[in-house]
Amino acid sequence: MKKPSLPLEVPTTRKDPHSGYTLHGRRFDDPYAWLERLDDAETRNWIAAQEAAARAVLDEVPGRDRLRTAVTRSSRHTRLSPPVPAGPHGHEFFWQADADDEKLALMLRRGKDAPAETVLDPNTWESDRALVFAEPSPDGALVAFGKAVGGTHDAVIHLLDVASGRLLPERPRGTGHSSVAWRPDSSGFFYTACPEPGEVPAGEEAYWHAVYEHRIGAGTPARRVFGDDREKDYWCSVRVSECGRFAVLYTWDYVHANSVHLLRLADDALIPVAPGMRSLNQVQVIGDSLLVRTDLDAPRGRLCVAPLTEPTKWRTLIPESTDLLQTVAGVGGRLYAVYSHAASHRVRVHAEDGTYLRDLALPTLGSVNRNEGEGTVSGVSGTWHGDEVYVSFTSYVQPPSLYRYDYAADRLSPYHVPDVGLDVSAYATDQVWYESPDGTRVSMFVIHRKDLPRDGHRPVRLCGYGGFNIPMEPRYSAVNAAWLELGGVLAFANVRGGGEYGRTWHEAALKTQRQNAFDDYIAAARRLVSAGWTTPSKLASRGNSNGGLLVAVAAMQAPEAFGAVYCRVPVLDMLQFPKFSHLGSATVEYGSPDDPVEGAYLAGYSPYHNVRPDRRYPVMAFVPALNDRNAPPYDPLKMVALLQAEGGPGGPYLLLPLRASGHGGGTTMKALIEQDVDELSFYCWALGLTPPSPDEAEAEAEAAAGAGAGAATECAD
Numbered sequence: 257m258k259k260p261s262l263p264l265e266v267p268t269t270r271k272d273p274h275s276g277y278t279l280h281g282r283r284f285d286d287p288y289a290w291l292e293r294l295d296d297a298e299t300r301n302w303i304a305a306q307e308a309a310a311r312a313v314l315d316e317v318p319g320r321d322r323l324r325t326a327v328t329r330s331s332r333h334t335r336l337s338p339p340v341p342a343g344p345h346g347h348e349f350f351w352q353a354d355a356d357d358e359k360l361a362l363m364l365r366r367g368k369d370a371p372a373e374t375v376l377d378p379n380t381w382e383s384d385r386a387l388v389f390a391e392p393s394p395d396g397a398l399v400a401f402g403k404a405v406g407g408t409h410d411a412v413i414h415l416l417d418v419a420s421g422r423l424l425p426e427r428p429r430g431t432g433h434s435s436v437a438w439r440p441d442s443s444g445f446f447y448t449a450c451p452e453p454g455e456v457p458a459g460e461e462a463y464w465h466a467v468y469e470h471r472i473g474a475g476t477p478a479r480r481v482f483g484d485d486r487e488k489d490y491w492c493s494v495r496v497s498e499c500g501r502f503a504v505l506y507t508w509d510y511v512h513a514n515s516v517h518l519l520r521l522a523d524d525a526l527i528p529v530a531p532g533m534r535s536l537n538q539v540q541v542i543g544d545s546l547l548v549r550t551d552l553d554a555p556r557g558r559l560c561v562a563p564l565t566e567p568t569k570w571r572t573l574i575p576e577s578t579d580l581l582q583t584v585a586g587v588g589g590r591l592y593a594v595y596s597h598a599a600s601h602r603v604r605v606h607a608e609d610g611t612y613l614r615d616l617a618l619p620t621l622g623s624v625n626r627n628e629g630e631g632t633v634s635g636v637s638g639t640w641h642g643d644e645v646y647v648s649f650t651s652y653v654q655p656p657s658l659y660r661y662d663y664a665a666d667r668l669s670p671y672h673v674p675d676v677g678l679d680v681s682a683y684a685t686d687q688v689w690y691e692s693p694d695g696t697r698v699s700m701f702v703i704h705r706k707d708l709p710r711d712g713h714r715p716v717r718l719c720g721y722g723g724f725n726i727p728m729e730p731r732y733s734a735v736n737a738a739w740l741e742l743g744g745v746l747a748f749a750n751v752r753g754g755g756e757y758g759r760t761w762h763e764a765a766l767k768t769q770r771q772n773a774f775d776d777y778i779a780a781a782r783r784l785v786s787a788g789w790t791t792p793s794k795l796a797s798r799g800n801s802n803g804g805l806l807v808a809v810a811a812m813q814a815p816e817a818f819g820a821v822y823c824r825v826p827v828l829d830m831l832q833f834p835k836f837s838h839l840g841s842a843t844v845e846y847g848s849p850d851d852p853v854e855g856a857y858l859a860g861y862s863p864y865h866n867v868r869p870d871r872r873y874p875v876m877a878f879v880p881a882l883n884d885r886n887a888p889p890y891d892p893l894k895m896v897a898l899l900q901a902e903g904g905p906g907g908p909y910l911l912l913p914l915r916a917s918g919h920g921g922g923t924t925m926k927a928l929i930e931q932d933v934d935e936l937s938f939y940c941w942a943l944g945l946t947p948p949s950p951d952e953a954e955a956e957a958e959a960a961a962g963a964g965a966g967a968a969t970e971c972a973d
Contacts, residue, residue, distance in 0.1 A: 260875060264907075265312070269897040272289065272290055273285075275289045276289075279831060279859075292894070294889065303913055307911065307912065309911075310911060314941065319948075320933065322949060323738065326741050327936065329677045332356065333355055333676050334355055338638075339365070341642075343392070344395075346368060349363065349390075349396075351363070359378040359387060361375075364396075364418065376390055376416065383927075384406045385404070385405060386405075386406075388402040390402070391445070394500075396418060397418055398415055398416065399415070399418060400414075402434065406916035406918055407881070407918015407920060408923075409885040409918050410431065410432050410885065411432065411433050413433040414427075426475075428449070428478050429452055429470075430449025430450055430468060431451070432462075434493075437494045440496065440500030444469055446467055448465060448466065450462055450465055462838050466482060467482040467483060469481050483507075484507055487509075489510075490509060491507075496521075497540070499541055501520065501522070502518045504518060505517045510841055510845060511631070512536075512844055513536060514530070514536055514537055515530055515533055516529040528567065528568060529548065529568065530548065531568070536551050537549065538583060540585070540586055542640055546564060546567055547586060551758065555758045556578070557580055557581030559573045559584050559593065559610070560573060577595070580597075583633070583636075584634070585637065585638075588638055588640070588642060589640065590607060590613065592604075592606075599699055599729055599750045599756040601624040619659075621651060621687075621730060622654065626648070635648035646658060647661050651685070652732060656674075657674065658670075683705055683706060684705075685701055685702075685703045686701070696752070698749065699750045699756070700747055700783070701747065703736075705743070712788050713794060714745045715790065715795075715796070716744065716784055716789055718780060718797050718798065719748050720799060721754050721806065722765055723773065724753075724755075728750050728754055749776060751780070752765040753773040767854055767857070770857070773806060774809050774810055778813065781810070792817055794943055796821070797811065797818045797820070797874075799822075801919065807823055808823050811863075811876065815873045815906060819875070820877075820938070820943055821877070822876075822938060823877065823879065823892070825884055826892065827839070828863045828864050830862035830865075831855070831858055833888065834850075846858065874906065874942075875906075875908060878896050881913075881917045882917075883915070883918055885918065892911065
C-alpha cells in the first residue's frame with residue numbers, strides 16, 4: 257500500500273515494564289496503564305502531543321475545504337418531528353431545527369393553523385449543553401426536560417412552566433435521569449435514574465437503576481417505585497399507557513432480555529406481565545387487553561394478546577414468520593407491524609384481531625424503526641383512537657423524513673422530506689450475499705453511484721457492528737452522503753451478533769462465539785475486492801463503539817485486507833472492560849474475564865493483547881471521547897501507544913481525541929460536521945485520495961456514463 261504522503265511525527269511514550277497482572281495463571285503486561293489516569297498532567301500532555309501530531313496531517317490534507325463543503329451541505333437541513341398532542345384546544349408540541357440551527361428546539365403550536373412558538377431553545381445555551389429529552393405534561397402546562405453537559409449522558413431533569421417560561425425550583429432525586437412519563441392528571445411524573453451518591457456502596461453509583469416518581473410541588477423527595485434489589489446491573493425504563501391507567505415498567509438485562517410489569521395508577525398495584533428474564537418484550541395497553549410483542553418461543557418475534565385480568569396468559573395474535581417482527585404499534589384502531597426483511601423494513605397492517613389487511617408501501621429500501629437505549633422504537637406513531645398515522649423513514653441516501661399515512665386511500669404523503677442536495681435517483685443500493693468461512697451466508701448493502709464503474713480501484717468505506725442485538729439497517733448520515741458525492745462506495749455488512757435476523761443471529765456471536773462476527777466482517781472486505789469494487793489499499797474500515805472493537809480485531813487478524821481503519825469510541829482491552837463502571841453488565845454479551853474459559857477466549861482476540869511486531873497493520877485512527885460513559889476512553893490511548901511502540905512496519909497510527917462529545921458525538925451541528933471532516937480527511941490521507949472539485953466530480957460522472965458503465969447488480973434473494 258502506498259504510504260500517506262504527509263509525515264506523522266508522534267511523541268515517544270513512557271513504558272512501564274513492571275505494570276501488569278496475572279489472570280488464570282498467565283501474566284499480562286500492561287505497560288501503558290498509566291494512561292488510564294486521564295486527569296494526570298502527564299496523560300494530558302501526552303494526549304495533547306498526540307492530537308497535535310494528528311492535526312498536523314489532517315488539517316493539511318489537500319481539498320479539506322471541499323470536504324467541509326460537502327459535509328455541511330449534507331448536514332445542514334431542516335429537521336422536524338411528529339406532533340405530540342398535549343393540553344386543550346388541539347395544542348401540540350414538536351421538535352424542530354432549521355438548517356442554520358446547531359440543536360433541535362422544542363416548539364408549541366396552539367392549533368393546526370397557529371404559528372409555531374419556541375418553548376425550549378438549546379441554541380441559546382452554552383455550546384456544550386444538550387437538550388436530551390423533553391416531555392410535556394398531558395395538560396400542556398409543564399415540560400420536564402433533561403439537560404446534559406458535553407454529550408447526552410448524565411442528564412438532569414428540569415421543570416419548565418410553559419406559560420411563563422419560568423423554571424421551577426424543584427429537582428428530582430438521583431443521577432442520570434431519563435425515561436420520563438407523566439401521570440395523566442399532570443400531578444407528577446415517573447422517571448428512571450441511578451441512586452444519589454452515598455445511597456449505595458462506593459463504586460456502584462452507576463448501577464441500581466430504578467423507577468422513581470416525582471410529585472409536582474410536593475416538597476418531598478421522589479419516591480422509588482420500582483427496581484431490582486438483587487441485580488445491580490439491570491436498568492429500567494417506564495411509559496404510561498395511552499389510556500392513563502397504567503405505568504408500564506421494564507427491567508432490562510442489557511439488550512438480551514427484559515421483564516415487564518404494570519403499575520396500576522389507581523392503587524399502585526404491581527401486576528406482572530412478563531416477570532422472567534426469558535425474552536425481549538414490548539407491551540401496549542389497548543382497552544381491556546395487552547398487546548405483547550415478544551421473541552419468547554419465537555426467535556424472529558410474534559405478537560400476543562392477553563386480557564388485563566390475566567396478563568400472563570398470552571395468546572398468539574400474529575405468529576412468527578420468516579421475517580423479523582421488530583415492533584407493533586396500535587394506531588388509529590389498527591396494528592402496524594414493522595418487519596425487518598433482510599435488514600431493511602417492511603410495514604404490514606393488521607386489524608385489531610390480527611387479521612392481515614395490507615402492506616404499507618414505503619418510498620424505497622430503507623428503515624422505519626430506530627434503535628435506542630430502551631430497545632427498538634416503532635417509526636409508526638399516533639394514538640389508538642386518533643385519525644392520524646405518521647411514518648418515519650430514512651435510507652442511505654434519504655435523510656430522516658416524515659410521512660402521513662391515509663389508510664382509506666392507502667396513500668403515504670410527505671409531511672417533511674428534507675433537501676440535502678443529493679440526487680437520490682443517481683444512486684443504487686444493492687444487497688449482496690457472501691459466505692463466511694464456516695459457510696454461513698451473510699448479507700451486505702453496497703451503495704454507489706449508478707454510473708460508477710467496477711474497475712477494481714474504487715475507494716470503499718466498509719462498516720459493521722456485530723453485537724448487542726443492534727442491526728445495521730439503511731440509515732442516512734452526512735458523512736455517508738458526502739462520501740458518495742465524492743465518488744466513494746459505501747458497504748455495510750450485516751455480520752452475526754447484530755439484530756438483523758433475530759435472536760438466533762445475535763446469539764451466534766455471543767461470548768465464546770464472537771469470532772463469527774470477526775470472520776463475517778473480514779469475509780465482507782474480501783468479497784468487495786473479489787467482486788471488482790476495490791483493492792485492499794483502497795478499502796477503509798470504519799466502526800463505532802462495539803463496531804470499533806470489530807474493526808480493530810479485524811485489523812489485528814487480517815491486516816492485509818484493509819488500507820485504513822477508523823476506530824471510534826471502542827472497547828479494546830477485553831480483559832479489563834468490566835472495571836469501567838458502565839461496562840460491568842456487558843459480560844452478558846462479551847463473557848467475563850474472570851471465567852477461565854471466557855477469559856482465555858477474550859485474551860485470544862483482545863486487540864490490546866494481540867499486537868504483533870511482525871505484522872504490517874494498516875493506517876489506523878483511534879477516536880476516543882474523553883468524557884465517554886459507555887466505553888473506556890483510555891482504551892484507544894493505550895492501543896495507540898502500544899501500536900506506535902510495537903506495531904512493526906505498519907501504520908502510522910493516529911489518536912484523535914474528542915472533548916465534550918460523549919459516546920454519541922458532539923452537542924452542536926458544527927462539532928459533528930468537524931468530526932465528519934476529520935474522518936473524511938483521514939481517509940484521503942490514508943488512502944492517497946484527493947477530493948474532486950465539483951467540476952471534476954461532474955466530469956467524472958459524465959465520463960462514466962459515456963463509457964456505458966451499467967454493470968449488473970446483485971439483489972437480495
